[in-house]
Amino acid sequence: MASYLVKHSSVMQGRYENLFPEFVRPLYFVPVPLHRARFRERGYNQAEMIARALATLTGGQVCRWIKRKTFKVSQTKLSQQGRQQNVAGAFEPALPRKLPSCGTVIIVDDVYTTGATTGACLDALGKDFPLDTKVCTLLYDMPLSATMDYVADRRAFWKVD
Numbered sequence: 001m002a003s004y005l006v007k008h009s010s011v012m013q014g015r016y017e018n019l020f021p022e023f024v025r026p027l028y029f030v031p032v033p034l035h036r037a038r039f040r041e042r043g044y045n046q047a048e049m050i051a052r053a054l055a056t057l058t059g060g061q062v063c064r065w066i067k068r069k070t071f072k073v074s075q076t077k078l079s080q081q082g083r084q085q086n087v088a089g090a091f092e093p094a095l096p097r098k099l100p101s102c103g104t105v106i107i108v109d110d111v112y113t114t115g116a117t118t119g120a121c122l123d124a125l126g127k128d129f130p131l132d133t134k135v136c137t138l139l140y141d142m143p144l145s146a147t148m149d150y151v152a153d154r155r156a157f158w159k160v161d
Contacts, residue, residue, distance in 0.1 A: 019058055023104040024132060027060030032109040032121055033091070035071040050138050051108040065105070066121050067094040075117070083116035091124035105133045112137040 020027060031047035039045060051062045069092050075083045107121045118135045125133060 019054075020104075020106070023106070023134065024102055025059075026100070026103045027055070027058050028063045028065070028100070028103055028105045028131070029055045029060050029108050029136075030063050030065045030105055030121070032107065032117055033064065033066055033068040035068045037071050046110040047108050050110060051106075054106075054108065054136070060106075063096075063105075065093065065095050066091050066107075066124050075113075080114040080116070083114050084119075087116050087120040089120075091121050093124050093126065095125075099130060101130075103131055105129075105131045107133065107135045109135070109137045111139045111141055113141045 029051035031045060031051040033047075034042070034045045048062065054060065055062045068090055070090050072086050072090055075086055078086055105125070107118050109118055112118065112135070115135075118137070122133060122135070
């Protein structure tokens with residue numbers, strides 16, 4: 001599904017010349033990591049695939065600066081509070097000895113539902129992390145009205161068939 005969505009997004013339709021124009025360059029795309037057991041189960045990390053595509057299109061780079069410490073149950077059936085508890089402390093920094101002096105770190109995930117996972121990743125980097133940090137997801141799963149969905153889709157230039 002992610003492949004289809006990326007293929008039909010504004011990024012892949014050639015409308016990416018100003019992708020992330022307000023972000024300080026260079027761009028460092030940090031995919032939300034999978035636990036190694038989950039990676040073995042799936043065979044791929046969808047967030048990393050998205051991060052690679054974005055890095056290629058923007059001239060940025062993919063950095064594995066966050067590591068998953070613990071295996072957690074799937075969050076698909078958990079409430080917002082359950083999701084926050086599930087990922088609390090699940091990540092730790094895996095930073096290089098010398099961080100770049102400038103740029104923007106973009107945490108990349110496939111789906112934004114409650115923000116628990118990306119929030120836990122930002123927490124892992126710490127409050128004193130020296131670079132500007134942002135979050136980018138391919139999809140969002142929020143209870144918005146049909147009008148808001150339409151506006152959000154048009155603003156993001158999603159291809160509508």
